[in-house]
Structures are given as C-alpha cells and as structure tokens.
Amino acid sequence: MRSIPAEPDFSEAQSAEKVVWEKLRLDLPDEVVVAHSVQVRHGRAECEIDLLVFWPGVGLAAIEVKGGLISIAGGQWYQSGGAEGRRGIQSPVAQSQSSMHAFRTWMSEQIGSPISSRFAYMVCFPYTSVPQSWEMAGCPRSLVLDRDDLTSPVELIRTAIEREGSGTTPLAASFMERMLPKLGQLDSKVDLAYDAREVEDEQNHLTERQAILLAATRSLPRVRFIGGAGSGKTWLAVEKAKRLAKEGKRVGLFCYNKGLSQYLRNQVQGWRQATPVFTGEFHDYALTLGVRDGEGQEYFDDQLPRELLLLAGDLANADKLDAVVVDEAQDFAPLWWDALKTCLKDPASSEIYAFMDDQQDVYRRWKAHTLEEGTAPLADLVPIHVDDNLRNTRRIAETFKGFAGAHFRPRGVTGLPVRRVHCSTEDALDVAGDCVDALIEDGWANNQIALLTTQRRHPIHLEHFENGTIADYWREFHRDDAEFYGHVLGFKGLERSVIILCVNGFRDAERAAEQLYVGLSRARSLLVIVGDDAEIIAAGGRRLELALRTAEVWKPAS
Secondary structure (H helix, E strand, C coil): CCCECCCCCHHHHHHHHHHHHHHHHHHHHCCCCEEEEEEEEECEEEEEEEEEEEEEECCCEEEECCCEEEEEECCEEEEEECCCEEEEEECCCHHHHHHHHHHHHHHHHHHHCCCCCCCCEEEEECCHHHHCCCCEECCCCEEEEEECCCHHHHHHHHHHHHHHCCCCCCCCCHHHHHHHHHHHHHHCCCCHHHHHHHHHHHHHHHCEEEEEEHCCCCCCCCEEEEEECCCCHHHHHHHHHHHHHHHCCCCEECCCHHHHHHHHHHHHHHCCCCCCCCCHHHHHHHHCCCCCCCCHHHHHHHHHHHHHHHHHCCCCCCCEECCCEEECHHCCCCHHHCCCCCCCCCCCCEEEEEEECCCCCCCCCCCCHHHCCCCCCCCCEEEEEEECCCCCCHHHHHHHHHCCCCEEECCCCCCCCCCCCCCCCHHHHHHHHHHHHHHHHHCCCCCHEEEEEEECCCCHHHHHHCCCCCHHHHHHHHCCCCCCCEEEHHHCCCCCCEEEEEEECCCCCCHHHHHHHHHHHEEEEEEEEEEEEEHHHHCCCHHHHHHHHHCEEECCCC
16 A cells, blocks of 8 residues: 555544554555545635545545544434543534545546546544444445454445445546645655754754753752653753753763763853853863873773762862763763762762663673662662653664663654665675765765764774874864764764664674664664674664664665
C-alpha cells in the first residue's frame, strides 16, 4: 500500500484513524493508494475524507472513521468515550456520502474528466460491534466496518466498492495517477540542508518546553535529572545555571569533555545578565584554585581530586560556590564529587543539580558504585526522570532505543531512514571518508556533518592530538564552518545534523555497547553507520540487529 502523505502525522484526536490506517497499510495490496485527511472545498461545502482508498482495477472508497462507542437512538447518532461522555453527532454515513459526492465533483473539474469509476462511501467504527443483520436507510451493512471486520477488512472494502459503489467501471491505474497529484503536490528543489534545519528547529522548540521540569523542581535543592540521549539534558543544565546565576548565586557549571566544555562556555558568553563564576571542565576548575598541574590517568582520577579536597577546605567562604550544575554527570568519578562538594559553602546542603544518563557510563567510573546503595555521592539527590527523546528524529532514536532504558520514548518527527554502509572493519575509515564526499555532493552542507570513529582516530583528529592543538581543534568545531572528524568518547553531549558513525573496531569490548550508544545518538537528522555487520551486532546486541533491519543500504560513490 502507498500512503499520502507517506508518513501521516496523526493527532491525538485522530488515534482511531491511525489504528485503521495501520491495519490497511498491512493488508492492502501494494498497488493501492490510501490518502489520509483529504480536505475538499467545493462551493460553500467543506468536507474531509478521513481515509480515501484508490484501488486500481476495483474503484474508490471514502471511509469516515469514528472512534469510541457508536450508537443510534430515535434516528440520532451518538458517540461515547473520553472525557465528554455520550454526545450527539452528525450521521457519519451522511458525512461519508456528502464528502464522496463533493470529492467526485471537485476532482472532475480539476482533471477535466468525469469520474465514472466505481466509488463507495463507507463508515468504520473500530471500537464498536455492529450486528451483521443491522441495516438502515441509505446504509446497508456492507458499507460498515466494525471492530471485528478490521481483523480482515480488505475483501470487505473490495465488495463494498464493487456491489455498492456508484459508477460503472473499475478504476484504471492511469486515471488514478492523474488524480493523485491534485491531492497536494508542489514541485520544488530538494534542499537537504534546509530540510534538516526545519526538523531541528522543531526539536529545539520541543526541548525548550522541558523548562517545565525546572519550574516543577525549583524548590528542590538537590536533584539528579536522569534521561536517555536526546532528552535535552544539556539544554536543561545550561538553563538551570542561568536561573541560579540570575538569583545572584555563585554557580559552577561543570562537565568532563573538552568539546562539551567549549560548548557550555559559548552558551554562557552570550548571556547579558549574571553568569556562572566558572564554566568548563572539572579539572580546569581545580587548577584555577591552585591545584598543581599534572598528567596521566592516576593524576586525573586520584591525585587531582585528593589535592582539591585538601585545598578546598582552606578556601574563604566568599570564594566557595552556592550551587553546582554538572552536565554528563555520569562521567564524574565518585572521588571528583567528594572534592566538588567541598567547594560548596555547605557541602551537606548547598544546591547540586546533576544531569546524567546512567546508560552512558563509557568511562566505567561507577562500576563499583550504585546510587541505590545509599553511599554513592549522588544518593541524596532527588531523582527526576526525563524520558522523552526530543533531539533526534524517530528513526534515529529507534536505532539506539535498546540502549536507553525501558522508559525511553522517541517523540520527534519520523525523519530520513538511517543509512547502512557495509564494509570490513579495516576499510571503514576510508569508506566513511567517501560518505562525507557523497553527502556534500547530495546537497548537505559540510558544517552539518561529523564523522566519528570508535577506535583509531581519523588522521585529521590524530594530527591535532599529536601536535597538542586540541584546544584549537574544538574551537574549529564550534565555529561550525566545516565538517568535523572526531571520536565518539570526545563527542558526548554534542550533536550535528549528520553523523557518520565509523565502526573501525573497539579498544575495549566491555565498553563497546556504550560507545555505540553514544555514536548512534549524536545525529539529529541523518545517521549513517559504516562498518562490519558482525562486529556491530556483537557489540550492540539483538535489539540493535533488529533496528538495523529497517535501515536503508547505501553505497556512496567513491
């Protein structure tokens, strides 16, 4: 079955129509076209056909769908259900009949030919049982689909068209193709970059509505906001820091990754009113307080936080913080939290707001700690769950849904299909580079694209790393004027319109699933996955395997 539009956007009030449409989509033959919510204005008459079926070789059917429990008493139709209870409604049979006649007249004028094809008006009550013996003037039982009929509606629709439809001939496929463009078509140049911006503007709008969570929790001094990728946690963290600063509080806005810290600083620089006293990486904050500089994992994980613990105890109260806001809080080791709390004016009661995804513990810093034990540094923070995914299209979110937890809910638009590029692990980096060129050739802007690797760095990324110019590297990313080459671990909390996830191996098999989760969730409009099926599925598991079955196989021109 073909659908117009291809992916109908059913409102909450159209849930019954969605149920019927999905059933028809599964059962009707491929050559059939079903149009949803066809608006017809002819003269003063305004009609809407809930579902309009074009069946080549058979005919047409206008179907009026009514949810709830439908009944008739004394010639009056009633609909029961929802908050409104039982209420009188216009006859759905008369609605369907009127809309059919209006459409026939209007379309005949549009194409300059009368419609002689068989055309039936029908009604569908997906939650009502109608006896087979029922009949009323103007509506034989064969024009009604009830809840039981929906188990196998195809032959019933065909029979209704052939036996009850007005008109003399079957619908010719060529005649159908003349009508379909009149349902709504505007030829315009495809602009992928613009399309993505429109999708992402809507994502931004949805994200800003999350501010209701901050209003609802404003009286709670210690909160951990827990949510999956794309739920708007970074936006919430920045907004919370802004509100606290405007109250005159000394606020620290922290994260772990360099790329995310630059993003946070860029956001804060645009504020006209009060700003946090510190914005950036936890380790840089320690250095500003006088902790000695160093290098190596032992220094960052153990020596630096222990030195900060000692030094913070001697800080003047005026130099301490009223509130701490931490984005990607799962990246902070327990000892870092202990040190950070010491920098608060009252370590036991000053405000702490942690924004975290407990499924993205890619650094495994919480492996020996659980919040449920009651002894972890964040155990005294009130948990608030942020379940809705808003920053990815639905197709992208569905690929990583299996990693994000049972309550994860994709809320975005359907979007473009995820693309799958098959190649060996050894060839993944070169093939991913071909993808960048092909996407730019297709119309994507280069600054919309990021290529992320899972093991070895891309040569451009490696050059910055070896030359010690990582700060310049991240400044280039945030200038947003070119494609970007990075690693999934460094891209946590960041996003771009298009992500090419280059699965070129995993350094640590135990962390492979978390790395995939991060990589899959960074794209807002288009996700391209490059690599070997066996390696990806071994790391991602059965749910990722099932999700990838709906991906579009793509072969970029090299």
